[in-house]
Amino acid sequence: MPWxxxxxxxxxxxxxxxxxxxxxxxxxxxxGLQGPLGAxxxxxxxxxxxxxxxxxxxxxxxxxxxxxxxRGRLVLHHLDGxxxxxxxxxxxxxxxxxxESGDVxxxxxxxxxxxxxxxxxxxxxxxxxxxxxxTLRFAPRPADAAGPAALLARFSAQG
Numbered sequence: 165m166p167w168x169x170x171x172x173x174x175x176x177x178x179x180x181x182x183x184x185x186x187x188x189x190x191x192x193x194x195x196g197l198q199g200p201l202g203a204x205x206x207x208x209x210x211x212x213x214x215x216x217x218x219x220x221x222x223x224x225x226x227x228x229x230x231x232x233x234x235r236g237r238l239v240l241h242h243l244d245g246x247x248x249x250x251x252x253x254x255x256x257x258x259x260x261x262x263x264e265s266g267d268v269x270x271x272x273x274x275x276x277x278x279x280x281x282x283x284x285x286x287x288x289x290x291x292x293x294x295x296x297x298x299t300l301r302f303a304p305r306p307a308d309a310a311g312p313a314a315l316l317a318r319f320s321a322q323g
Contacts, residue, residue: 167316172204182211189268209223212240239268304316
């Protein structure tokens with residue numbers, strides 16, 4: 165299965181998609197969240213965190229902190245690539261160690277990381293269809309990446 169798409173007509177539906185994906189995570193997954201400002205990336209991560217069992221800490225946009233950590237049945241690293249200025253910023257945040265930690269990693273704006281972006285990830289692309297409707301496309305990157313493809317298969321099996 166090369167990719168799947170899901171529609172969302174509300175923040176609650178976007179969070180539900182994130183929660184469903186989080187329930188499929190086993191540890192070590194990397195998600196690259198792409199889409200315009202206001203597309204629902206952070207809303208999706210709120211659901212992802214719920215699916216990972218994060219309860220006590222509210223999930224907020226990582227824009228001003230760049231990296232937030234949430235603990236549930238699995239640890240979630242929520243990263244923002246938008247404001248990073250280059251390799252030095254990435255090294256300061258310990259991106260390489262985060263990617264290799266075995267934790268779940270959600271990166272908003274991964275395309276801005278250039279060559280430092282994770283080699284394998286489940287890309288979640290948000291497309292705004294209207295002010296209230298968006299389409300989320302889930303695809304392994306690269307297309308033959310075993311880990312992201314397995315996560316996509318588990319997610320798709322949920323219907």
